[in-house]
Amino acid sequence: MYEKNEYAPNEVFPGMISKAASIAPNEVTEDDLAQINKYTLEPLAAEDVYTFKAVLCDNEVDRQHERFTPKALGDLQKLFLGKTVIKDHRHVADNQVARIYATELVETGKATKSGEPYMQLVAHCYMVRTASNADLIAEIKGGIKREGSVGFAASSAICSICQTDNVKSYCRHYPGRSYEKAGGKETCTFTLDGCSDAYEFSLVAVPAQKKAGVTKSYTGEVVDEKDFHEEEPETVEAPTDEQTEPTTEQTDNKAASLALRARIAAARARHISTHNN
């Protein structure tokens, strides 16, 4: 739960997507120091700083049944550079424990399950060694603190079943759920093909993991799976590539999306009146 002076980041940044990140200690080099000193008022010496690196995300389908494209990773590479690192999602000034001084896309030579070159977005972070963060440094060094959570906004989230960009309009499918398609069942995945904002990189004890296939929030509105359940079609036609003009199906999608928004508004009104009584 979030205490006073803290808040649930998803409430403050509507549509924020959270992902788990992994952290590892890193030796500071002269090169690192030069990059770090771009962010400091006075030049720091190697013994003044502690550095660590973090894999913020990669382009493999993750536990939330979402995957980044290289373009989206490139967006985050730019957006996370210079960002402060916080602890436990607490966005208060005295909780800024580190800063990201360099970001890079690293190819390992491996391939993803879908056969594309596997790549990771790696952030290099520094901390100024002080008495107050000696414990945190010891925890990172000792491998006790090794997980983090990144929060960002997607500018494109494409459904694998119907190709709808859910940042523009929600479709009826949920990542991780299985749907009938021409040619058999298919598990829905969402492709994040661009990012518009980086909200936080937080060191956390246990990274928050949203349960896939229950709710989704790409536009800031959270929609629940049951909102769509009653109009789940028997079969979803496979999309064709030749569509350039709006089709009946797309018009139907728009109508379904509008109907959904109306139902969400009604459900919210019910929720509010229930809580006020």
Ligand SMILES: [Zn+2]
């Ligand atoms: Zn869909």
